[in-house]
Amino acid sequence: MSAAAPRPLFIAATRQHVGKTTVSLAVLSGLRKRFGDRVGFVKPVGQQHVPVGAKGIRVDKDVQLMKEYFGLNHLRYEDMSPVLVPRDYTKRFIDGEVSSDDQTSKIQDAVKRVQETSDVLIYEGTGHVGVGAIIDASNADVARRLDADVVLVANGGIGSAFDELEMNRAVLKDKGVRLRGVVLNKVVPDKVEQVRDYVGRAIQERWGVPLLGVVPDLPFLGKATLGDLERLLDGELISGRRYRDLHFGTQDLACVTTAVRRFLRKTHFRQAEKNETRPLFVTHCTRDDVLLAFLAYYKRSTVPLPDGVMDRDGWLGAMVLCKGECDMDPKQSVEDNTHLPYLVDIARAYDAPVMLTKLGTVEATNVMANFTAKMHVGDRSRIQAAIDHYEPHIDFEKLLG
Known part of the structure; x- marks a missing residue:
């Protein structure tokens, strides 16, 4: 390894469709360049799932994307996607058919196996930090149990972005989770420096948190x-x-x-x-x-x-x-x-x-x-374009500091 391994990173978002998976792709790519191939990836709780492999086991679609695109052969699919939330899962949880302790054990056991073969670890959440609270597995809950620092992704702007970040930060603070930093995404290109200045100062002065990146909008990635x-x-x-x-x-x-x-x-x-x-x-x-x-x-x-x-x-x-x-x-x-x-x-x-x-x-x-295009493993040209666009805009020195 060329650098000291950081604490695990949990990539979360302020809401749906803000580019969390795209940021995860760029972070994973950047960490592999700094730490080698032994970078682990886990999506502890997944919602949209697909069959993979000869056995047809079901995993979160983003897990398939990360494993197949980056060739994460040191990881097992089962460990990368330990808990799935299919239809009626919430009702079964409330009815007591699904145990919170068993759910937590599944995640922790899977993460332990991933840690054994990885030098640095990334988790990806689902939606905003409160998603999953009804099954006792919100992003904030899971990040706390896994002792991970959260990177929050929000869409660009100044006032609206700060408001969304503040609501999510409050939940993290209540759960005792450390906010590592913020990435602002889909920022109007000619507003990048202005957003970097104002939002960067605001979150540093008020929260003591660094702005890790400001990514200008690239319309192609939404196609x-x-x-x-x-x-x-x-x-x-x-x-x-x-x-x-x-x-x-x-x-x-x-x-x-x-x-x-x-x-x-x-x-x-x-x-x-x-x-x-x-x-x-x-x-x-x-x-x-x-x-x-x-x-x-x-x-x-x-x-x-x-x-x-x-x-x-x-x-x-x-x-x-x-x-x-x-x-x-x-x-x-x-x-x-x-x-x-x-x-x-x-x-x-x-x-x-x-x-x-x-x-x-x-x-x-x-x-x-009204369709929001998502990254998937079959669209390799858009995946590579996303990594090429996002990675240079993320400050890895601050991220790993």
């Missing part, structure tokens, strides 16, 4: 892949399956209800004037004219490279065809919501990214607009 959206909409890519890892953001959504000429004008304007090269069009599957126009524009505007792969720096739009109730004509029956087979043949011949879903156009658009 879902076409594969994510395929699962979200319970849809099917009828062509262009090789583009499942192509990223689209909420700002890329465009629900098409206009005439074809206007659709093409707007599409060309978005590309030429606004440099919007990744539009995600949503329309009803009976709009054969719009689909045909999209395919023609796709054929003209996408640029194949010598190896046959499309130039991803150029234009590469996608289309979602909706089979649900036609929002422009509610009386239309679902049975009438079909598309012409020859257009599907054209889409497949062009290998254009076209998806089919049973949802209606408005519903599909709203579902995608």
Whole structure:
């Protein structure tokens, strides 16, 4: 080891969707560079879980992400994700079917095994520091039992960020948990230095806690892949399956209800004037004219490279065809919501990214607009982009001090 091992770090957040897992990725990456491969990772209490390995054991999805991406072969899945909270778990806990002592023992026994093979240890929490209190396993409770220091992650700003941090800090203080420091995430780029100055001074003077990092917003990290959206909409890519890892953001959504000429004008304007090269069009599957126009524009505007792969720096739009109730004509029956087979043949011949879903156009658009894309092991380009973006903005000297 090149440095003295710090106390265990518990990465927590002020609420959902503030970038806790992304910060954990960056911290884990930075610690591996300083302490070698023997960095341990545990998510003591997990909610969203997935099957892994030949035995199909279920673990928290973030555990799968960390273990597979970083190759944490010195750790067992079972130890990295000791307690899961599936549906009805809370009711079973209140009914006495789940014991608080057994739950705590599971976590502590798993952590002990991880410590035996690790030189430094990171825990990742779930939501804000009070989440899990009803099962006697809030983030603050678990951090106290594991004798870990907490790193709080909040979204950027000054007043609102401080208010959220103060509420969570109060819970930690009540539980006797030490706050190691704060990371502010998704800060407006031209406000980074201002936020660093004011929030840094405020938390240092009032709490004696350092500001460990201020991370400017990078919109790409909030974008879902076409594969994510395929699962979200319970849809099917009828062509262009090789583009499942192509990223689209909420700002890329465009629900098409206009005439074809206007659709093409707007599409060309978005590309030429606004440099919007990744539009995600949503329309009803009976709009054969719009689909045909999209395919023609796709054929003209996408640029194949010598190896046959499309130039991803150029234009590469996608289309979602909706089979649900036609929002422009509610009386239309679902049975009438079909598309012409020859257009599907054209889409497949062009290998254009076209998806089919049973949802209606408005519903599909709203579902995608309200979706928060999460890091997962299949989206390696976004994982690496997140680490590259976050890690330089975290002050590891303060973190390990």
